[in-house]
Amino acid sequence: MASAAIAESDQGAAASPPRLVVRDCPMCGTKASHALPRYSRAPWHLVACDACDFVYLKEAPVYDRLVDEFAWEKNWLLEAERRRGRSAFGKLAPRRSMQNAKASKKQRVARLFRQGNVLDVGCGGDTLVPDGFTPYGIEISEALQARADKVMQARGGRCVHAPAVEGVASFPDNFFSGVILSSFLEHEMQPAQLLAACARVLQPGGSIYVRVPNYGGVNRRVRGAEWCGFRHPDHVNYFTLESLTKLAHRFGLKLRLLNPWRLAFDDNINAVLAKSTRGGEWA
Numbered sequence: 001m002a003s004a005a006i007a008e009s010d011q012g013a014a015a016s017p018p019r020l021v022v023r024d025c026p027m028c029g030t031k032a033s034h035a036l037p038r039y040s041r042a043p044w045h046l047v048a049c050d051a052c053d054f055v056y057l058k059e060a061p062v063y064d065r066l067v068d069e070f071a072w073e074k075n076w077l078l079e080a081e082r083r084r085g086r087s088a089f090g091k092l093a094p095r096r097s098m099q100n101a102k103a104s105k106k107q108r109v110a111r112l113f114r115q116g117n118v119l120d121v122g123c124g125g126d127t128l129v130p131d132g133f134t135p136y137g138i139e140i141s142e143a144l145q146a147r148a149d150k151v152m153q154a155r156g157g158r159c160v161h162a163p164a165v166e167g168v169a170s171f172p173d174n175f176f177s178g179v180i181l182s183s184f185l186e187h188e189m190q191p192a193q194l195l196a197a198c199a200r201v202l203q204p205g206g207s208i209y210v211r212v213p214n215y216g217g218v219n220r221r222v223r224g225a226e227w228c229g230f231r232h233p234d235h236v237n238y239f240t241l242e243s244l245t246k247l248a249h250r251f252g253l254k255l256r257l258l259n260p261w262r263l264a265f266d267d268n269i270n271a272v273l274a275k276s277t278r279g280g281e282w283a
């Protein structure tokens with residue numbers, strides 16, 4: 001669907017020619033969309049699908065450009081600086097410790113999976129797979145993949161250097177007891193294809209941990225264009241609980257929210273997408 005729906009564009013070829021792809025809706029494949037100027041910042045245009053209302057970045061940089069020029073970490077820091085500069089409180093606020101965030105995520109995912117092989121998609125130079133599991137990873141940056149591979153090989157696994165959909169395709173059916181998609185689906189040009197691939201490599205009774213920005217939350221409505229979930233052009237998909245649930249169902253996965261009580265005020269959706277057991281039960 002989406003691979004056929006993506007067409008090369010020569011828009012923006014004026015200055016430093018950005019290689020962009022013009023996208024159809026990554027959820028339903030519809031071409032028609034309407035602009036959301038309030039949330040767009042030139043040259044990045046957010047749109048909502050005319051058919052299913054899914055919000056996405058219409059023109060997005062191709063993969064190699066994401067790696068080389070719009071590296072997620074780099075853009076995250078630039079965006080954090082931009083926001084800090086605009087807010088009196090932000091100037092005083094301590095810088096967020098990415099290490100602490102990683103440690104607490106590790107503890108969280110350790111409780112979600114059964115023993116076995118766990119795949120960390122977009123793992124960076126390390127892994128969120130906790131001790132006691134065999135870690136596998138997929139990473140598009142060659143330098144980070146080499147670092148993660150060293151860590152994972154020492155624990156009996158490995159890290160693949162590839163775009164996410166292609167990387168998952170390299171693993172056999174039912175290979176993983178768990179898959180981690182932490183802060184990843186919002187970056188993925190082909191989220192439906194990726195989730196389909198993850199469902200295939202997941203064992204019956206296994207589960208996928210998903211964390212994505214919560215476009216349906218109160219903070220996005222209150223903060224508007226300054227909402228922390230907007231990161232142009234790194235984030236190309238904007239999920240709500242409804243759209244994520246629908247996507248999971250399409251591939252036979254059942255969504256369970258990990259933050260149900262505070263979801264409305266949470267900037268992220270934290271969820272487990274479970275695959276039924278061979279007997280058709282849900283773990």
Ligand SMILES: [Zn+2]
Nearest residue numbers: 025028049052
């Ligand atoms: Zn759509």
